[in-house]
Amino acid sequence: MSKYSLEAFVNETKENPHERDYFELEKPQLLEINLNNQSVWTKAGSMVGYIGNIQFERQGMLSGGLGNLLKKAISGEGSKLMKAEGTGKLYVADSGKKVRILYLNNEAVCVNGNDVLAHEQSIKSDITMLKSIAGVMSGGLFQVRLSGTGHIAITTHGDPLTLMVTPDNPVFTDPNATVAWSGNLSPELKTNVSFKSLLGRGSGEEFQMKFSGNGWVLIQPYEEVYTVEK
Template identity: 95%
Template sequence: MSKYSIESFVNETKENPLERDYFELEKPALLEINLNNQAVWTKTGSMVGYIGNINFERQGMLSGGLGNLLKKAISGEGAKLMKAEGTGKLYVADDGKKVRILHLNNETVCVNGNDVLAHEQSIKSDITMLKSIAGVMSGGLFQVKLSGTGHIAITTHGEPLTLLVTPDAPVFTDPNATVAWSGNLSPELKTNVSFKSLIGRGSGEEFQMKFSGNGWVLIQPYEEVYRVEK
């Protein structure tokens, strides 16, 4: 049999039936979620396929009452989650970004809103916002605080790097390249650029996120810029 035959291609790329974990990394950029009469939250628009009897319910991530003004300010699918419920295999992905699965054990992590791919229903999600206008100009307008016990899946452009934060060594990052950080950290926005010069710009080099204390920050080798609707 030729290594380029259709049969060889199917054998090489087919789903592994032995993998039965609730959250399973089927491919580096493809998450398999094995549902057994369960519900899971996934990024809206991330479903690429499923097997079985699964129902989908689209709902705004910000439907918890932060106000219509905020809802209008956030564009793109990153502002919304989709509830998938039933029994079967669900496959989700996000523009070819690499997927990382984390299991929280009564822990908390903060994730850039656009980098949340999925989380168990047992995980509580809260929207947190940077209070400075710089957060809006970078497009990194909102972050999601995920807490509790259960699986979450986040996405990164390329291979991420974790930087350790210690009291004597704070970490500074570009907001557009910052993916996630430990839940005990509260980033500050640091800039030496006047407010006027920020208008109409979105480069992270003009300001940084400062992390102080004890913890970690996950960055990616890519500046992800998000559009802000007018």
């Protein structure tokens, strides 16, 4: 059999039937969720296929719900989740970004809102906002604090890097390249430019997020810029 035959192609790329974990990495950019009469939250628009009997319910915002102000402020699909319920295999992805599965054991992690791909129903999600115009201009308008016990899946452009934060060594990051951080950290926003020049430009170079204390920050080799509605 030729290595380029259709049969060889199917055998190389087909789904692995032996994988039965709730959350599985089927490919580096493709998450498989094995539902057995369960519910899961996934990023709206992330479903690329499914097998079995699964129903989908579109949610207006993240599962915690938010007011009209944030709904008007955020454009695109990054703020919205979809509830999938039933029995079968669900496949989700986000623009070819790499997927990382994390299991929280009564722990918390903060994630850029656009980088949350999926989480179990047992996980609590709370939205926090950067109370600064710089946060809006950077596109890092909102973050999601995921806490409890269960699986979550986050996405990154390329291979991420974790930077350790200690009291002697705070970490400064570009908001557009910051994916996640440990739940005990509360970042500050640092900027040295005037309000006028900040509004005139939308790049993330003029300001940084500062992380102090003990914990970690996950960054990606890419500046992800989001559109904010006028």
